[in-house]
Amino acid sequence: MWTPEITSMIVKGIGETLYMTLFSTALGYLFGLPMGVLLAVSDKDGIAPNAVLYKILDVIANIVRSIPFLILLILIIPLTRLLVGKSTGSTATVVPLVVAAVPFIARMVESSLKEVDYGVIEAARAMGAGNLRIIIKVMLVEARTSLITGVTIAIGTILGYSAMAGTVGGGGLGDIAIRYGYYRYQSDIMIATVVLLVLLVQLFQTVGMFFASRLDKRK
Amino acid sequence: MSEIVLENISKTFETKDGTVEALKNVSLEIDKGEIYGVIGMSGAGKSTLVRCINFLEKPDEGKVLIEGKSLEDYSKKELQKQRERIGMIFQHFNLLMQKTVLENVCFPLYIQKVPKKQARKKAEELLELVGLLEKKNAYPAQLSGGQKQRVAIARALASDPKILLCDEATSALDPQTTSSILELLKDINDKFGITIVIITHQMSVVRKICDRVAIMENGTLAETGKVGEVFSHPKTKVAKRLIREDIDTETEENILATELIQNGEIIRITFSENSAFEPVIANLVLTFKEPVNILRASTKNVGGIAKGDMILEFAKDSAHKEEMKKYLREHEIEIEENVDREVI
Numbered sequence: 001m002w003t004p005e006i007t008s009m010i011v012k013g014i015g016e017t018l019y020m021t022l023f024s025t026a027l028g029y030l031f032g033l034p035m036g037v038l039l040a041v042s043d044k045d046g047i048a049p050n051a052v053l054y055k056i057l058d059v060i061a062n063i064v065r066s067i068p069f070l071i072l073l074i075l076i077i078p079l080t081r082l083l084v085g086k087s088t089g090s091t092a093t094v095v096p097l098v099v100a101a102v103p104f105i106a107r108m109v110e111s112s113l114k115e116v117d118y119g120v121i122e123a124a125r126a127m128g129a130g131n132l133r134i135i136i137k138v139m140l141v142e143a144r145t146s147l148i149t150g151v152t153i154a155i156g157t158i159l160g161y162s163a164m165a166g167t168v169g170g171g172g173l174g175d176i177a178i179r180y181g182y183y184r185y186q187s188d189i190m191i192a193t194v195v196l197l198v199l200l201v202q203l204f205q206t207v208g209m210f211f212a213s214r215l216d217k218r219k
Numbered sequence: 220m221s222e223i224v225l226e227n228i229s230k231t232f233e234t235k236d237g238t239v240e241a242l243k244n245v246s247l248e249i250d251k252g253e254i255y256g257v258i259g260m261s262g263a264g265k266s267t268l269v270r271c272i273n274f275l276e277k278p279d280e281g282k283v284l285i286e287g288k289s290l291e292d293y294s295k296k297e298l299q300k301q302r303e304r305i306g307m308i309f310q311h312f313n314l315l316m317q318k319t320v321l322e323n324v325c326f327p328l329y330i331q332k333v334p335k336k337q338a339r340k341k342a343e344e345l346l347e348l349v350g351l352l353e354k355k356n357a358y359p360a361q362l363s364g365g366q367k368q369r370v371a372i373a374r375a376l377a378s379d380p381k382i383l384l385c386d387e388a389t390s391a392l393d394p395q396t397t398s399s400i401l402e403l404l405k406d407i408n409d410k411f412g413i414t415i416v417i418i419t420h421q422m423s424v425v426r427k428i429c430d431r432v433a434i435m436e437n438g439t440l441a442e443t444g445k446v447g448e449v450f451s452h453p454k455t456k457v458a459k460r461l462i463r464e465d466i467d468t469e470t471e472e473n474i475l476a477t478e479l480i481q482n483g484e485i486i487r488i489t490f491s492e493n494s495a496f497e498p499v500i501a502n503l504v505l506t507f508k509e510p511v512n513i514l515r516a517s518t519k520n521v522g523g524i525a526k527g528d529m530i531l532e533f534a535k536d537s538a539h540k541e542e543m544k545k546y547l548r549e550h551e552i553e554i555e556e557n558v559d560r561e562v563i
C-alpha cells in the first residue's frame with residue numbers, strides 16, 4: 001500500500017508545509033516586528049510612552065490571540081477569499097496563519113526588547129541618539145539573541161498551526177495526516193507525517209538555537 | 220563665564236510610594252576646565268542633578284545653561300546635537316554587550332554619521348589613550364570592570380566633548396582600579412581641558428581629583444566650595460559625616476599619613492595597661508615643648524589584654540627626638556622606631 005504516489009504526495013506535503021510555515025513566519029515578522037517594537041516603545045516604561053497607542057495595540061493583540069486558531073481560520077474566510085481568491089490550499093492558509101502569527105510575534109518581540117538594559121538605552125540617548133536610532137542600533141541589536149530564539153519559537157508554533165489548517169483543506173503534512181489517518185484509517189501514513197512534523201520542528205529548533213548562541217556575545 | 224550653570228532647578232518624581240522631590244531649588248555653577256564633584260548619600264538627588272545637565276531628565280522648574288545657552292530653548296534635534304558634546308559615563312558602564320570594544324567606541328560617531336573608516340581610526344586612537352588598543356576586537360563580557368569603564372571613557376570622548384559627566388563611575392570598582400580610572404580622568408582633564416562633573420558617594424574620589432565640591436542632601440545643596448576648604452572646615456553635619464567616613468576607610472587603606480604629614484620620623488608606640496591611665500603624650504609634649512603628630516590611634520587586643528596602639532610622627536627637624544623616645548620608654552611604653560610610612 002506504500003506506493004510511489006504516496007511518497008510523492010508526502011514529499012509535496014513537506015514542501016507545502018515548509019512553504020506555509022516559512023512564508024507565514026516571514027510575513028508575520030513583516031507586520032509583527034514593527035507591532036512589537038511599537039508595543040515596547042509606547043509602553044509606560046518604554047522610550048516614547050504613549051498610553052493610547054499601547055492600549056490599542058494591546059487590545060488588538062489580545063483579541064486575536066484569544067481566538068482559537070481553528071475558529072480564526074473559518075472566521076476570516078471572507079478576508080482570505082478577498083486576498084487570495086479562494087479559501088482552500090496552502091496559499092489560502094497563509095492568510096489566517098499570518099493573522100494569528102502577527103500578534104503572537106509582536107508579543108515575543110515586545111518582551112525581547114523589554115529585556116534590553118535601560119542603562120544602555122540611556123547611554124545612547126546621552127550620546128545624542130534619537131528614538132529611531134536607539135531602536136535600530138541599540139534595542140534590536142542588544143536583543144538579538146532573544147529575538148532569534150523568538151523566531152525559532154514562532155516557526156514551531158506556526159508549523160503546528162499549519163498542520164491544524166489541514167482539517168479544512170489547507171494542504172501540507174497536516175492535511176495528509178487528517179485525510180489518510182483520520183478519514184481512511186491509514187495510521188501508518190499518519191504516523192509517518194507526524195514523525196516528519198516532529199523532525200521539522202526539531203530541525204528548526206536546533207538551527208535557531210545554534211544561531212542564537214553563536215551570535216550571543218555576552219559570554 | 221561658567222560653563223555649566225544650574226539655576227533654581229527643581230524636579231519631582233511620581234512613584235508608587237508617592238511624590239519624591241529629587242531636587243529642590245538647586246543652583247550651581249561649574250567653571251570651564253575644572254573637575255567638579257557632587258557628593259551625597261544615595262537618594263540625595265545627585266544622579267538626577269547630573270541628568271539635568273544633559274537633559275536626560277528635564278527639570279520641572281529652573282534653567283540649565285551650557286555655555287550661557289539654556290537647554291530649554293533648543294529644539295529636539297539641537298538638543299541631540301548638544302548632547303554629542305557632553306560625554307557621560309556610568310556606574311554599570313552601559314556598553315553594548317553584543318558589539319566589540321572598537322564598535323562600542325565607534326557608536327557615538329556612527330550616530331553622528333561619521334564615515335566608518337574615519338570612525339574606526341578615531342576609536343583606535345582613543346583606545347590607545349585609555350590603554351586598551353589590544354582589546355579592540357574583544358567583547359565587553361571578556362573585560363574586567365576597570366577595562367569596561369576605560370572603554371566607556373573612550374566612547375564618551377569619541378565625539379570630542381567639552382564636558383564629561385561621570386555618574387558613580389567608580390562605585391562598582393575596587394580601590395586600585397578606582398585610582399587608575401581617576402588618574403585617567405585627571406589626565407584627560409589636563410590634556411583636553413574637558414570640564415568633568417563627578418557624581419559619587421565616596422569622599423576619597425572627591426579628595427583625589429576634584430577642584431570643587433558640592434555636598435548634596437535631600438535634594439538640596441548643603442555645602443559647596445573648594446575641596447581643601449570643605450575638608451578642613453566642613454560646616455554642615457552631612458559634610459562632616461562624609462569626611463569622617465572617608466578618613467575611616469583611608470586609615471584602612473593606609474594612605475592617610477603620606478598625604479597629611481611632612482617627613483618626620485614615624486614611630487609606633489604601644490601602651491601597657493598601666494601606662495594607659497597616664498596622659499603620656501600630653502605630658503611628653505609639655506615636657507619637651509615640641510609637638511608630635513598623632514597619625515593614628517587604636518586599641519588592640521594582645522593576648523586578651525587591651526593595649527593602646529598609636530602612630531606618632533616627630534617634627535622633621537626634631538631637637539629632642541631621642542630624649543622623647545627615652546621618656547616614652549621610661550613610662551613603660553614599647554617603641555618601634557623608624558616605621559615605614561607605607562605600612563602604617
